[in-house]
Amino acid sequence: MTESTAAGRNWAGNIAFSAPRIAHPASIDELAELVRTATHVRAVGSRHTFTALADSAELMVSTEALPAVVTVDANARTASVSAGMRYAELARALEAQGWALGAMASLPHITVAGAIATGTHGSGDAAGSLASAVTALDVVRADGSLVTLRRGDDDFPGAVVALGALGVVTRVELEVEPRYDMTQIVDRGLPWHSALADLDAVMGSADSVSLFTTWTDVERVDQVWRKTRGTVAPGLLPGAALASQPGHPLDGEPAENCTDQTGAPGPWHERLPHFRAEFTPSNGEELQSEYFVPRDRAVDALEAMRALARDGQNGARLAALLYVSEIRSIRADELWLSGAYGRDTIGIHFTWRRDEPAVRALLPHIEAALAPFDARPHWGKVFTLDAPTLASRYPRFADFGALRERWDPRGVFRNAQLAAWGL
Structure with missing residues (x-):
């Protein structure tokens, strides 16, 4: 694991992160220990966000140093993907195995977890957001425990596009299809x-x-x-x-x-x-x-x-x-x-x-x-x-707030940006 006191800036350079520490754990165990012992944690990916969403009062963690794995289940037509991978890396790995995604964003440099967590999308009448391809995800919660949510679970619809407010996503399962x-x-x-x-x-x-x-x-x-x-x-x-x-x-x-x-x-x-x-x-x-x-x-x-x-x-x-x-x-x-x-x-x-x-x-x-x-x-x-305007535009806004309170009652994953949005 590597750790630094310089959190740096986002992709655009308009946000200077104020977090006093940023860590790059090399294993799930290292990540879980970091989360368990910190008071405030936020996950950061490719930094392709234009707000302070990834910033933290104490610790930022990146999952990009975790082992990069792409495993396809041909029968289920799903791929298990390390969340810190970038879409370009994922695409090459799927293509090599004869599989494909149904949609991609315009920029393939962004991380899988970050794109999903913010509702990022490609284009197409039949194409949902990148998050809509998720069938399961692994999340490190505030107590350091690793939990898996699957499509059909009660909390799943609120936990996919979750802005990092419920925990650190380490793995996702995505719908895939034969290459084309x-x-x-x-x-x-x-x-x-x-x-x-x-x-x-x-x-x-x-x-x-x-x-x-x-x-x-x-x-x-x-x-x-x-x-x-x-x-x-x-x-x-x-x-x-x-x-x-x-x-x-x-x-x-x-x-x-x-x-x-x-x-x-x-x-x-x-x-x-x-x-x-x-x-x-x-x-x-x-x-x-x-x-x-x-x-x-x-x-x-x-x-x-x-x-x-x-x-x-x-x-x-x-x-x-x-x-x-x-x-x-x-x-x-x-x-x-x-x-x-x-x-x-x-x-x-x-x-x-x-x-x-x-x-x-x-x-x-x-x-x-x-x-x-x-x-x-x-x-x-x-x-x-x-x-208040955000709450009026997203019909399940209050439900998400209740989910966040239940998953993270101490506010470990909450930061100033989420608070400003009422989340």
Whole structure:
């Protein structure tokens, strides 16, 4: 086990962790002893969170030094995965054994446990959040005990997207399927009126669809990235043009950082993410926010964003701060703190320039525009909604609070960020 007094910063560099200690246990026993003897503990993964969610008043622990194991149960179609692994590592291990995941986030560099705990997702009408693939998980509780929760257990729906508030997750079981190939193409210039006239058709035109816009052109969607299972790429969207060369979600950035967009078939894990595992995009150069709106109200929510972009003052601030916005679909799930809990969902994502005071000044205007649609924020990204508003947006918010109190009555895993959110 290694231990340091310098906890460092998060991925974006906007959070300097205040924890006086950070430890990297090399075994479950070492982890359990650390947790059992500490007063306050928080788990940290790839640090790809834009809030102080991983910070602790005493000790941060990383599970990345635990043995990395991926074991597939072919009969159950599940894989047992060390929670500190990154999705890129997991994907390569599954591919080597002839298996695959049904969904991946756009960035494969993030840890499995961290992505699951915050409700992170990929895109696709049939694809739930990454957490929805979980069938079981092992958790080290505040007393150092290791417990296993399985799908069907009473506490399971509250314990998967749990923000690290119940304990340190050391292993997860995920649904897997036989490996498959995919294609990816990019359409440019899709008219917004066409997209919103039949949003379901656009989002259902491939297995994974991402709309990219800077909101500066309120008449056309800048890019539509579409990933399709099999070896045949989908036809063009009406009114759009096929990209003439590979690109990047941010115009002008190098396409070599991104997965293949030429329509050539390739392994699932080299198409589902936007970014190649060999590159680390935008590290330290951005902030992110995301809001989840119900699928059946998404058109109105997107129209509200277009109206905000047309507004003189707010539109100018949006244009000055925004790198790009991404719109994706997520299937409903029953995980209490998931952004897709109880409803098919559209995620509206924002990648910002790293000017946190200015971003935080603009976000209340975006949150107000999306408030009529009960927009839920992504827990790992920047937002300004207060605790009462959060409680009103997540129907099982109070149930999760009761679960946390029962699992961790001493508040070992609670920190200032969770307290600010009322959790």
